[in-house]
Amino acid sequence: MVRVINKKINRDKLLDQGVTMLMGQGFHGTGLKEILDAVKIPKGSFYNYFENKETYCAEVISHYIEPFIIQLQGHLQKPEMDALTGLKNYFNELIDELEKNQFKGGCLLGNLMGELGDTSEICRLSLQEAVNRYRDLIKQGLLKAQQEGAVRNDLSAESMANLLVDTWQGVLLRMKIEKSIVPLKSCCDNLLGGYFKA
Amino acid sequence: MVRVINKKINRDKLLDQGVTMLMGQGFHGTGLKEILDAVKIPKGSFYNYFENKETYCAEVISHYIEPFIIQLQGHLQKPEMDALTGLKNYFNELIDELEKNQFKGGCLLGNLMGELGDTSEICRLSLQEAVNRYRDLIKQGLLKAQQEGAVRNDLSAESMANLLVDTWQGVLLRMKIEKSIVPLKSCCDNLLGGYFKA
DNA sequence: GAATACAATACGACTGGTCGTCTTAATTGT
DNA sequence: ACAATTAAGACGACCAGTCGTATTGTATTC
Incomplete structure (x- = not known):
């Protein structure tokens, strides 16, 4: 019984460390x-927890996205906050975090x-699932923002969510090589503060 | 003399192959x-041509972007074609190419x-330079499109060019894991055919 | 409750292979 | 003959993954 708890802890330790180093x-x-x-x-223990490096990596991917889902949900569930502001606040929080990390890592x-x-x-499949979960949550936020009249209705929430997620990925790459948050800011300004506005 | 020509050829061969394999x-x-x-x-020859793998990679990066610059310039320089259509045609050409390659590779x-x-x-510096050269060319295209009245004037050509380049990078990643050109198409539709329109 | 048997887990030395790089010798042009 | 270029193969370090052994927890038996 103590064993399986240790196993859980070791697995989690490996997944957490994997996030950091793989990123x-x-x-x-x-x-x-x-x-x-x-x-x-120890080296020999790794293969008790995971089949091989590749499947381990796939698990690291799922493990990675979880906190982001929770963080975003937190911003969207505040009853006193409209959804568009919630989204903006969430991304601003991400930007602060990335700046603290000196633009290292970006997105796993x-x-x-x-x-x-x-x-x-x-x-690939693990990435697909993680990205889609994330995209779906953003889509829900945009849907709510549409209902609240803050976001335009002539574009589907899904297509805007896809655009936002994809652009965000792109600007994160740009951030890494420019060592600057400017791309991140202008992504938010252009989309959430511009194109998507009702 | 024959030697230095061979050297040139071998260097180029290595750079071309590097583009393919590194991508x-x-x-x-x-x-x-x-x-x-x-x-x-031969393996022993590599270090006659390049200092090490890292600087080789940096050269591969510069080598990679050249054809894209030329291709885009081709589209923008056609006198009978307006710049916005030129940009759209260029990206459609890229999409066709990516579809032919079965969504493999994406962008180096x-x-x-x-x-x-x-x-x-x-x-990092080599990537920065390559991306900026590419971005600057797109910026010129958008500037021309603004002068022609096809693209809005209340956003700077530079910020639009950045957004387009960054979003394009993001949708290329998405293409890879979805194995689909849909993200590419909707990127062009949303930006060149929507947000940027005058 | 104690002793034993069994299965699951933990472990680190070890495998064959590949990595980027370097040394040294052969080859080439002048 | 000499200097510069090219190439072969060796170098130690490291790679992901394996294997036999040691350790531990659990179930069974008395």
Whole structure:
């Protein structure tokens, strides 16, 4: 019984560490040993927790998106806040966070879509699911904002959500090479504060 | 003299092959041997042409963007064509190409921004330069389109060009995991055919 | 409740292979 | 003959993954 709890803890430790290292150095740029050393778990144990590096990576992807879903839900569920403002506040929170991290990392999903999209079917599907979950939540927010009259109705909430998610991925890449939050700000301004406005 | 010509040819071969392989498998996912075998150049020769893998990669990046610049210039310089239509035609050409390649690869710049943006300063700078050259050309196109009255004047050509480039990067990632051109189409529709319209 | 048997988990040394890079020798042009 | 370029193969480091052993928890038996 103590065992399975330890297993859970070790799995989570590995997933958390995976998020950090895979985001910063990529899949092929990060060795398992590096991850294992960081959380002080022996090499041989890794394969008790995960089938191989690839499926581990797919799990890291699902693990990664969870906090973002929760954070965004938090902003959208505040009863006193309209949905468009909630979305804006959420993205501003992300921007603050990214600035604190000195523009390092960006988004694990974006980074791995580029690196593994063509070569790992397992990770591709995991990425697809994670991005779609995230997109669906944003879509709900935009839908609410449409009902509240803050966002235009002649575009579907889904197509706007897709555009926002995709543009956000693009500006995160741009942020990394420019080491600047300007692209992030203007993405929000242009879409949430411009194109999407009712 | 024959020597330096061969050197040039070998360098170009390596750069061309690098574009293909780095785009498909990433920097860390591609071994030098793999590249060298593909163009039948001995392993020992690589370091005659390039300092190391990292600076080679930075050169591959500059080498990669050149044809896109030329292709886009071609569309913008047609005297009988207005600039907005030229831009649309250019992106439609890209979409056709990507569909032919079965959504594989996407954009080398986007993929490497995610993979190397944080870890290789040399590549980061090379990526920055390539993206900015590309962005500047699109900006010129949008400027012309503004003068022709096809594109709105209340947004700067530069900020629109940035948004277009960044969104394009994002939708290319999305294309890879969805294996679909739908994101590409709706990017063009929303921006060139919607938000940017005068 | 204690002793035993069994299964699940933990572990680190080890595998074959590949990595980027370098040294050194052969080859080439002048 | 000499200097510059090219190439072959060796280098140690590292890779993901495996295997046999040790340790632990649980179930069974008395």
